[in-house]
């Protein structure tokens with residue numbers, strides 16, 4: 005098998021590998037010869053090297069996972085995430101961002117030179133610029149879930165849209181970490197998917213609580229939902245050796261949705277432009 009992506013025999017860690025984009029990425033990583041260590045709250049069906057059950061909002065679970073994971077890692081994929089609604093704003097921020105940050109910060113010293121981190125943000129986080137002051141205040145806290153919880157409870161206005169805030173934090177964290185990581189030869193990036201057909205989308209829509217027409221406003225002009233594979237492949241590319249000079253970037257994987265907003269060709273519902 006060609007090793008054009010550079011994953012053969014490499015140890016990679018991936019969260020959210022039980023379903024959707026994380027599952028598709030885990031399968032692809034197995035297919036290209038990586039040794040895959042997968043974390044999820046749910047059982048993982050991909051034939052990975054090791055699967056670890058962990059709740060991203062539980063310090064106990066995260067510490068146990070960190071203790072079980074290998075001491076030398078090539079790449080980290082942060083895919084776990086939940087929609088809010090129906091999940092509370094606080095839990096969405098803890099799962100989507102704070103747990104991700106706690107795990108990432110713990111694993112960075114284990115990532116070898118030439119290694120990389122790739123995470124899944126969202127078009128819902130693309131409006132980070134007008135929210136930067138609040139995001140920076142939150143990121144200035146230590147990375148404990150306790151500090152995060154206290155801040156969220158003290159700033160209900162910043163976290164009213166818990167999902168959007170969690171993804172704004174992820175984008176700003178990604179860009180802010182690039183400088184220090186570059187000094188150690190490690191890259192960090194994220195992608196911002198447009199609406200994708202997955203369990204996440206089913207949960208978000210609920211029993212018709214959010215109608216299809218509301219989600220349709222955010223579909224690209226090709227008129228379709230992305231598949232999990234549409235997102236997994238750019239994510240696997242970003243941590244591969246083919247992307248070896250790309251760092252500190254958030255790539256909208258949205259078939260031009262954000263470009264249309266920026267060019268004034270459609271309504272700016274997320275405050276992106």
Ligand SMILES: NC(=O)c1ccc[n+]([C@@H]2O[C@H](COP(=O)([O-])OP(=O)(O)OC[C@H]3O[C@@H](n4cnc5c(N)ncnc54)[C@H](O)[C@@H]3O)[C@@H](O)[C@H]2O)c1
Nearest residue numbers: 020022023024025045059060084085126199200202203204
């Ligand atoms: N589906 C979309 O339209 C969409 C759009 C933009 C961004 N995203 C983001 O993409 C990522 C992947 O979502 P998906 O669409 O593949 O959905 P999904 O629901 O299929 O996958 C999410 C995974 O995260 C896991 N997970 C959920 N809560 C967890 C917890 N507390 N601890 C550990 N694992 C947990 C789930 O078990 C699942 O395996 C998420 O971060 C989501 O926010 C999704």
